Amino acid sequence: MHIAVCLSRLPDPNTVEVDPLTGAVDASRMLYILNPADAAALERALQLRAPEDRVTALTVGPAEADSILRDALAVGADDVLRVWEEGRTSTRPAVTALLLATALRTTELPDMLLCGTRSLATGSGKVPALIAEYLDWPVVTDIVDFTLQGSMVRFLRRLAKGARSEGEVMLPAVLAVEAGAAALRYAGLPDLMKAKRAAIPVQDLSELGLSPVDLNFPAPTAQATMPPYRRPREIFVPEASLPPHERVLQVMSAGIAQKSGRIVSGSPEQAADQIIAFLADRGFVDRAG
Amino acid sequence: MAPHVLVIAEVEQDRLMPATLECLAEARDMVSGRDGTVQVVLPGFGVTALAETLAEHGADRVTVVEHAALERFSADGWLQALEPVLRDVRPALILAPDSGYGRAWLPRLSARWRMPLVTNCSRAKVIEDGYPEAYRFSHDGRLHERLIWARGVRVGFMMAPDVRGVPAPKRGRQAVIEMVRPMLDPATFRDRTLRTLPPDPRTVDLVDAERIVSGGLGVGSADGMNLLRTLAETLGATLGGTRVAADRGWLPSDRFIGTTGKIVAPKLYIAFGVSGAGQHLAGIGGSQVVIAVNTDGTAPMLKMADLGVVGDLHAIVPILLKKLEALAQGSAAPAALADAVPERELAVAGR
Ligand SMILES: Cc1cc2nc3c(=O)[nH]c(=O)nc-3n(C[C@H](O)[C@H](O)[C@H](O)COP(=O)(O)OP(=O)(O)OC[C@H]3O[C@@H](n4cnc5c(N)ncnc54)[C@H](O)[C@@H]3O)c2cc1C
Numbered sequence: 027m028h029i030a031v032c033l034s035r036l037p038d039p040n041t042v043e044v045d046p047l048t049g050a051v052d053a054s055r056m057l058y059i060l061n062p063a064d065a066a067a068l069e070r071a072l073q074l075r076a077p078e079d080r081v082t083a084l085t086v087g088p089a090e091a092d093s094i095l096r097d098a099l100a101v102g103a104d105d106v107l108r109v110w111e112e113g114r115t116s117t118r119p120a121v122t123a124l125l126l127a128t129a130l131r132t133t134e135l136p137d138m139l140l141c142g143t144r145s146l147a148t149g150s151g152k153v154p155a156l157i158a159e160y161l162d163w164p165v166v167t168d169i170v171d172f173t174l175q176g177s178m179v180r181f182l183r184r185l186a187k188g189a190r191s192e193g194e195v196m197l198p199a200v201l202a203v204e205a206g207a208a209a210l211r212y213a214g215l216p217d218l219m220k221a222k223r224a225a226i227p228v229q230d231l232s233e234l235g236l237s238p239v240d241l242n243f244p245a246p247t248a249q250a251t252m253p254p255y256r257r258p259r260e261i262f263v264p265e266a267s268l269p270p271h272e273r274v275l276q277v278m279s280a281g282i283a284q285k286s287g288r289i290v291s292g293s294p295e296q297a298a299d300q301i302i303a304f305l306a307d308r309g310f311v312d313r314a315g
Numbered sequence: 316m317a318p319h320v321l322v323i324a325e326v327e328q329d330r331l332m333p334a335t336l337e338c339l340a341e342a343r344d345m346v347s348g349r350d351g352t353v354q355v356v357l358p359g360f361g362v363t364a365l366a367e368t369l370a371e372h373g374a375d376r377v378t379v380v381e382h383a384a385l386e387r388f389s390a391d392g393w394l395q396a397l398e399p400v401l402r403d404v405r406p407a408l409i410l411a412p413d414s415g416y417g418r419a420w421l422p423r424l425s426a427r428w429r430m431p432l433v434t435n436c437s438r439a440k441v442i443e444d445g446y447p448e449a450y451r452f453s454h455d456g457r458l459h460e461r462l463i464w465a466r467g468v469r470v471g472f473m474m475a476p477d478v479r480g481v482p483a484p485k486r487g488r489q490a491v492i493e494m495v496r497p498m499l500d501p502a503t504f505r506d507r508t509l510r511t512l513p514p515d516p517r518t519v520d521l522v523d524a525e526r527i528v529s530g531g532l533g534v535g536s537a538d539g540m541n542l543l544r545t546l547a548e549t550l551g552a553t554l555g556g557t558r559v560a561a562d563r564g565w566l567p568s569d570r571f572i573g574t575t576g577k578i579v580a581p582k583l584y585i586a587f588g589v590s591g592a593g594q595h596l597a598g599i600g601g602s603q604v605v606i607a608v609n610t611d612g613t614a615p616m617l618k619m620a621d622l623g624v625v626g627d628l629h630a631i632v633p634i635l636l637k638k639l640e641a642l643a644q645g646s647a648a649p650a651a652l653a654d655a656v657p658e659r660e661l662a663v664a665g666r
Contacts, residue, residue: 039457040457042457143415152434156422156426163505164506167415187519188518189328189511190514191387193507194506194509196505244429244430248462251460251461252460255459291626292626300624308583
């Protein structure tokens with residue numbers, strides 16, 4: 027089996043500093059890392075690889091991105107490939123996805139493509155589905171765990187509010203995993219030294235059979251960055267028309283109305299029975315008998 | 316321009332996801348004062364009853380896309396079922412929750428339609444007479460981006476959940492409800508969901524917990540808190556507490572409730588040894604049913620409870636635990652089996 031993994035090199039969010047006045051980001055302070063969800067994808071690929079299998083790591087990026095491909099070689103990737111158009115300064119998700127899909131098509135289509143479900147840079151989370159669209163493959167996002175079952179993959183997907191769902195997808199497929207799906211192994215020093223000297227193959231647009239116009243996607247007419255801003259949620263404020271002492275009382279109780287509930291006392295045994303009867307009454311536990 | 320805004324609804328376990336209602340509120344704001352309309356597309360199976368809730372939260376029209384194959388999510392299925400529907404509707408703008416489901420099929424549609432799709436949005440708007448505008452988070456929330464498109468461009472916005480909150484519904488508000496029954500062959504879906512697993516109460520975020528057992532300073536010690544943890548597990552509840560209890564190290568710091576901690580909204584909230592200070596109460600206002608146990612009959616927490624018990628938690632909790640465990644064992648045995656158990660054993664089990 028041939029497993030491809032998409033990696034991206036991006037600034038550690040902890041080093042992204044935004045000027046509170048201008049919204050400008052100070053690029054000189056940024057330190058670059060491998061996207062954590064991509065690292066998890068790479069680890070899962072390496073774990074999955076049988077002796078006869080092959081793992082290829084790909085990235086879209088300038089020459090600086092070679093570093094993450096070298097790291098991938100050091101931990102055990104068999105092949106690497108970097109895709110880039112010289113002179114480009116950035117890519118949008120659609121461009122990244124098109125370049126990756128085209129690179130896979132022109133070199134060799136894998137049996138499975140693993141990637142991180144979301145990056146810590148743009149964080150669009152669209153790249154996996156877009157690659158799937160360009161390859162006409164199925165895609166599964168937000169995967170926390172999966173196992174291979176013949177020509178299918180059984181997966182566990184994270185849903186909102188702590189729930190998860192279980193499902194299956196036919197191979198070949200794009201599997202987008204969460205950062206928590208695995209912790210990337212460490213490379214040994216000899217492997218790191220060897221990877222340092224490895225030649226990194228690069229493909230540009232012409233080798234992919236693409237022209238710059240293929241990378242034109244509808245773009246916004248204006249774009250700006252600014253410091254993060256939390257949208258206010260509605261919170262409690264005391265009723266302005268009330269006399270001061272009532273307002274103080276409201277603030278003290280955080281605006282939460284007192285309930286005219288039942289107050290009971292008695293022996294601990296009776297208290298426990300009261301609580302259970304109440305819980306059963308409200309349907310939180312099944313009644314005895 | 317009278318914009319026609321379309322919202323894609325998400326349903327999980329027969330319930331509308333709150334993120335859908337947040338999108339609906341955002342869509343309502345977009346059309347207000349512009350004479351526009353809000354249409355919701357609701358894919359699923361046996362979900363028509365939810366259209367009423369959508370109407371109360373601001374939908375003018377609800378298009379139920381119903382098919383047995385849409386009972387559980389499939390990216391292939393959603394694309395097959397919804398692409399034709401959306402093409403017919405020709406919305407000016409599309410809003411959907413930014414969820415794993417949405418991110419599996421909407422980007423594919425956006426590629427087919429060459430439609431800009433903005434994910435992780437904190438706000439979506441239409442400025443002046445028709446310029447779509449979005450604010451979105453990037454760099455793990457360290458940066459905010461603002462994007463504006465040319466007038467009249469159809470843009471898809473995927474809204475980050477839990478940002479704006481769900482406003483109160485307008486009871487009795489009506490919408491036009493229509494049914495679409497697409498022709499689908501589930502054998503052609505390459506991905507499918509087999510079942511949904513509910514959250515694990517032991518690890519779920521307090522904010523999302525359905526039941527909470529909460530301990531205050533009255534719990535007395537880390538051991539006391541551990542006893543409450545056992546009680547929580549027996550009730551299928553999540554353990555939380557007051558800030559003071561967390562400060563003592565009895566609870567992790569992401570497990571206290573109040574103005575400086577988590578704001579919770581469980582169906583059941585049981586407080587043991589919690590006095591009910593304003594800073595704590597501010598975090599529990601969304602609780603539906605509240606039980607409080609306190610030795611002090613004048614504690615404010617008792618006044619906030621549907622059932623207030625004046626008593627010592629150290630005496631009550633162990634008895635409560637025993638009784639609940641006995642109950643659970645009793646109800647776990649099927650009735651037919653219980654009938655077959657010899658009388659002698661029944662007497663033991665019933666004790
Ligand atoms: C700026 C600020 C922010 C704060 N933010 C928060 C916050 O976010 N969340 C928060 O919780 N607090 C917060 N606090 C602290 C808050 O003011 C209270 O001090 C705190 O909530 C009280 O915690 P408690 O109920 O556990 O303790 P106490 O107030 O000491 O209450 C203990 C209760 O246990 C009862 N008790 C004792 N023994 C027993 C027994 N054996 N059986 C039954 N009952 C018993 C007592 O009668 C008493 O009512 C904040 C305070 C400040 C100043």
